[in-house]
Structures are given as structure tokens and as C-alpha cells.
Amino acid sequence: MNGPFAFTLALGDDALIAAQRLAEWTTRAPEMEEDIALANIALDQLGAARLLLSYAGELEGAGRDEDALAYLRDDREFRNCLLVELPNGDFAVTMAKLLLLSAYQLPLYTALSRCADERLAAIGGKARKESAYHLDHAALWVKRLGEGTPESHRRMQAGIEEVWPYVGELFAGWPQAPVDPATLRADFDEVVSAVLAEATLTVPESAWAPAGGRDGLHTEHLSYLLAEMQVLHRAHPGARW
């Protein structure tokens, strides 16, 4: 796979799978306002996914549109990071995932908005504003839960511990990509450690750093997610919706 195509596809897949997981919260959130907020963030992620996947399809030049890429690839062909495919868990796990994802996407899209590729720059410029909102929302909840009750503190710390190992993969070096994620790690660490400190939570230490998503080597969760997401589209080959 060529550089820009693989990179654009990877970012599109991150956003698509994150949207699918966030949308699972619809009708299940702890309060009505949060139902709206999570749907809102899911919609932003889905919007970014559609722009990225459409552009990836153009870069590839094989006639695949956003739907062909979303619905007609198997899990071995998906390029999303492992973090976004992890199950939602409780609300604390979801907020931990959202904090890490948005603290990664914000500097990534910001750098992208300044890259030489005009299409990617435009997508980055739009998505970065949304990521800033996602980061605020997640940070607010991580603080509320971290500093809320003893139970919420315990769950929030556990949530962070559970997803922290998956951070490593986000910043693996990709020198030939339009933005090398390795250059964004310091920014991420600064933001996340400040939020966790304010939330009276500790930054986990983990020697275990699972990876493989960018090579299509996923956790066992992704295949189930795709089975559900793709079932109707695949049952009616060639149909328009």
C-alpha cells in the first residue's frame, strides 16, 4: 500500500470504529444529556470517517467509495488502532478511551491541517475543532469521576489502567506518512497527565504494549463489530440504500 492511502485509510478506520462503539451507547447513557453528547461525538467521528474513507478511495484509485471500504473489507484489511475497537465497558472505560483518543486525534488533525496535501489539510482543519470538543468533554468526565465518589474514583482509575497499554500503538513511528505520529507523543503526554493529575488519578505504567492494528492484526473484538456493522449491506450485494 502506498503511504498516503494507507495513512488516510488508517485514520478513517480509527474514526469509523470509534463512531460505531460510541453509537452503541445510544439509549444507554447515564443521563439524557450524555446520551445526546455521546451521539454527537459519534456523529463527528462518523463524519470524519466518511471524509477520510472517501479520500482514501480516491487515492487508491480502484473505484472503492466510503461504503465499499466500510462494508466490504474483512477485519484483516481494517487498519484502525486497537484502542477504538475495545468494548465500551462501563462509562469510566468509555471516558478513558475517549480521553486518550481525542488527546491523540487533536494534535494529529492539527498537524494534518498544515500538511502539504490540500484535501487532508482541509479534513484536518475541520476535524480538529471537533476533537477539541471531544477532549474537553472526556476531560470533564474524567475529572468528575476521578474526584467524585470513592466508587467513581476506583472505576475511573481502573478504566485508565485497562486502556492505557493501547496508547503505545498510536505513536509508533511512520516517517513516510503526511504526519509522523511519533512527533505527537509529547503533546499527548502533557495534556493527558495534566487531566489525570487534576482528576487525582495516577498515570499507569505498563510494559505491555499491544499493537498490530495498522497491519490488520486486531483483537478478537473487531470481527464481531464488523459482523454487526456489515450484515445488512453484505446481504444485499449491489443494492442502493
Next chain:
Amino acid sequence: MYGNDFAGEDAPGGLLGEVEAAEAELRTAAERDRGAPGPEEDLAAYFTAVVDADQKIEPRDWMPEAYRRTLIRQIAQHAHSEIIGMQPEGNWISRAPSLKRKAILLAKVQDEAGHGLYLYAAAETLGISRDELVELLLSGRQKYSSIFNYPTLTWADVGAIGWLVDGAAIVNQVPLCRCSYGPYARAMIRVCKEESFHQRQGYEILHTLAHGTSAQRAMAQDALDRWWYPSLAMFGPPDGDSTHSAQSMAWKIKRFSNDDLRQRFVDMCVGQAEVLGLTIPDPDLRWNEQRQAYDFTQPDYAELMRVISGDGPCNRERMAHRRRAHEAGAWVREAAAAYAAKQASKEKVPT
């Protein structure tokens, strides 16, 4: 889908036209000086005069206790319907067949949560809290619309819900834009505008399916077959059996009878079904030249009563789902409250 298929609906006198007219009337009513009851004046007479003059009753006004109770019940049940109504459609978000459809459906279900919030806020102006109302829903003491106790078995059901269920809701709610209670009327204006958009989207889903492959077409017809009568039943029992009607009409909470609204809905749907190329599942549906309206077979009101009393296909599941979400989220709400209290006490400490 904008334009052609809904010709007549946007025309002056059409449903959206009525919403706009109601909005203009609200503005005029707000500008008119309706005076205030003198200290000696009988409050009940003043209330009646305001309602008779098509002015709005506002939260600060005196109102009969029964008027307040009726409105709380009606607005709360409307709010509950928005919240429970997220479930049947939410059921298809993860499986929506294209990314565009997924985005539209997600936005729609999000709008419904927003409508629930407006409506709970309108009910709160009557002196009850949202927490109390949610408790009334969860304990089964207040109801929600019977329609949401039917399952969404295929993707076409998402289209049928948009077209028929949202369509019936609009026909029901447009007259409420002129309801005598100001906060409810204003909420209905906002809700109707968004619902009308949802209805078009649902119709467009069915239109695409009905003009797609033979399997898609069959899916669309099957959805219409299953949703037609439950949608007609949404207007409630026939006029003779409706318990709240007379008083609600006198108070201008309700402005048309159940049967009048149901007729209006049927008359509206027939042409739309023809454009879809789908068949309404009623062999006795035909134009009555004398009445200038369609004759049609009434829904099974015994079934409606069974569903309302808790024995529809999904009543148990819908309630269990809502209770589960509420209970699973309790620790989060407690944490938010504890955090807010800590922040408030920090702010009070002088530095």
C-alpha cells in the same frame, strides 16, 4: 425528497404552514397586553377569559388544578415517548446499510433525546421535577406512546417509522402548536419542525427501497403492512371511548378529536403510498365522494388496549432497557453530584 412527494404539505394550509402560522400567532399573542386579574377578580373567570381569547396561559398564571394535572400527564407522556422511542430506531444504528444512512439515523435519534429534554423542561414549568417524572415512567405509573412497543425487524422499519409514526405524530402535534399552555405550544413548534424533517427522511428510505431490488421492495411492503394499523392506533381510542377529550377541548389543550386527526392522517398517507408504489394493507380503503375523505378499516382497539396495558410485543423489553440504563448510570450521576458539591464548596472558601 424535498418538494414533489409532499406537495400540498408545505402549501399554505399544509402541516408546516400551520406550524408557521401558530408561531406567528404566538408572537402576536405575546405582544398583546392581555391585562392582569385585579385583586378582586375571580381567578377562574380570568383563566377562562384568557383561554377563550386564545391567549396563552403561562407558568406564573393561576390555573385550575385539573388543568395543571392534565398537562403534566400529557406533556410527561409525550416526553417519555421521545425517550422510549429512541429504542426501536436505535436498534438499527449499528447495522445501518450505508454510512450516510447511519449518520442520518444517529442524528435523528439524538434529536429525539433533545425533544425529550424540551418536553421535560416544559413539564417542569408546571411544578414537577424531571426526576419525579422519570420515576413515574420507570415505575410504570405513567405511559408512553403504544407505538414504541412494536419491534423493528428490518431496516425498512426505520423508514416506516419515519414516514408513518413521525407522520402520525406530526398530525397529532401540529394542533398542539396552538395549545392554550404557552410552554407546551412553544415546545411543539420546535418539535414539529424537526419531526417534519425526520418524516421526509423516513419516506426517502422507503422510496429508495421501493424502487430498489425485489428483496428491498418486499422489505418495504412488509414494513408498511406491519406499521400501518399500529400507526392509526396512535391517535387513541375512537371519540366515543376517549375519556379526556371533552375537558381538554374546552381548555384548548386538544383542538381536534382522535377520529378527526386519524382521518386527516389516512387522507394524507394514501397519495404518499401511491408515489411509493406500495399498497396500504386495507382492502376496504376507498375514496368516499360524499364525505370527500377516504373510508378505511379502523385499527383493532382491543389490541391497542392490550398494548397500552403492558402486553404488547416489546413493552417488557423497552421498560427493562430503560431501567437497566438508569440503574447502570446511577454511580455516574452520584459522582457528578459529588463533584459539583466539592467544586461549589471550594468556590465558597475565601482565598
